[in-house]
Amino acid sequence: LELQIHLREALAAGDFYLEYQPVVDLGSSQVTSVEALVRWDHDGRTVPPEEFIGAAEESGLIVPLGEWILREACQKVAVWRISDWDIGLSVNLSAKQVLSSRFVSTVAGVLAETGLPAEVLTLEVDEELLLDDGAEAVASLSELRGLGVQLAIDDYGMGYASLAHLRELSVDAIKIDPSFIDDLGRDDTVTLLTHTIIQLGRDLGVQVVAEGIERPEQLEQLRAMGCDHGQGFLVARPMSADGVEALVGGEV
Numbered sequence: 001l002e003l004q005i006h007l008r009e010a011l012a013a014g015d016f017y018l019e020y021q022p023v024v025d026l027g028s029s030q031v032t033s034v035e036a037l038v039r040w041d042h043d044g045r046t047v048p049p050e051e052f053i054g055a056a057e058e059s060g061l062i063v064p065l066g067e068w069i070l071r072e073a074c075q076k077v078a079v080w081r082i083s084d085w086d087i088g089l090s091v092n093l094s095a096k097q098v099l100s101s102r103f104v105s106t107v108a109g110v111l112a113e114t115g116l117p118a119e120v121l122t123l124e125v126d127e128e129l130l131l132d133d134g135a136e137a138v139a140s141l142s143e144l145r146g147l148g149v150q151l152a153i154d155d156y157g158m159g160y161a162s163l164a165h166l167r168e169l170s171v172d173a174i175k176i177d178p179s180f181i182d183d184l185g186r187d188d189t190v191t192l193l194t195h196t197i198i199q200l201g202r203d204l205g206v207q208v209v210a211e212g213i214e215r216p217e218q219l220e221q222l223r224a225m226g227c228d229h230g231q232g233f234l235v236a237r238p239m240s241a242d243g244v245e246a247l248v249g250g251e252v
């Protein structure tokens with residue numbers, strides 16, 4: 001409960017900030033998009049989202065916090081795009097946000113306000129969201145997709161009935177869970193499953209992003225398997241907006 005009070009105060013005080021993790025095209029090694037990740041410095045340390053997203057969901061604060069995250073990230077990427085940098089943006093959503101009654105109008109409003117084209121924004125949802133409140137969530141997400149927003153399934157492959165989810169919700173991308181990438185080349189079954197997910201994405205015309213790339217062999221293997229995009233500490237860590245600008249240097 002104390003945490004929830006601190007979170008509310010932090011939002012009011014503007015104490016949250018965003019980092020951006022670059023996502024690269026594995027063919028060209030170019031940065032094609034960034035994933036926005038929320039951060040909170042509190043009591044002299046950076047509190048990981050795992051420690052506060054849950055509390056924000058329970059208290060309902062995730063709705064205004066999520067709106068702040070979306071607006072902040074869209075504003076930043078809209079500025080980059082004005083400088084002629086063709087970059088996409090991914091934002092993570094929690095179920096509570098998607099199920100809030102004003103979710104669709106909030107996203108549409110933020111896009112209109114920031115001038116960010118809908119196609120530039122990818123909303124990431126995990127498979128859990130499609131379980132409990134599936135129908136309602138799918139309706140809202142599909143409405144946004146109708147406006148041109150892209151959808152991605154995050155942490156793909158870890159959910160119950162991962163294949164069925166691709167039938168329930170039309171998506172533009174799947175992000176392979178880091179646990180698969182971690183065992184890539186070490187565990188034959190995992191390697192085969194990863195290859196199968198990449199092939200599935202290709203057959204469905206869905207982009208495939210491998211997450212949690214930490215070792216050069218993983219990168220090589222994913223390239224050889226024809227995986228479209230990659231993300232991970234080996235490629236680039238989550239960093240400040242200034243860090244992203246410095247990384248891509250001349251491009252901006």
Ligand code: G
Nearest residue numbers: 036037038048049050053069092093094238
């Ligand atoms: O950035 P990091 O690895 O610490 O993220 C840990 C977890 O927190 C991940 O599951 C990630 O999706 C989640 N997360 C990070 N930023 C956000 C955010 O802006 N909104 C939501 N809902 N989850 C986030």
Ligand code: G
Nearest residue numbers: 037092154155212213214231232233234238
């Ligand atoms: O659940 P989601 O995929 O949104 O989680 C994103 C989080 O994963 C990021 O906040 C980031 O801190 C973390 N992350 C990104 N790349 C790597 C990596 O290569 N290794 C590990 N352990 N975590 C990573």
Ligand code: MN
Nearest residue numbers: 035092124154
């Ligand atoms: Mn994510």
Ligand code: NA
Nearest residue numbers: 092124126154
């Ligand atoms: Na996520």
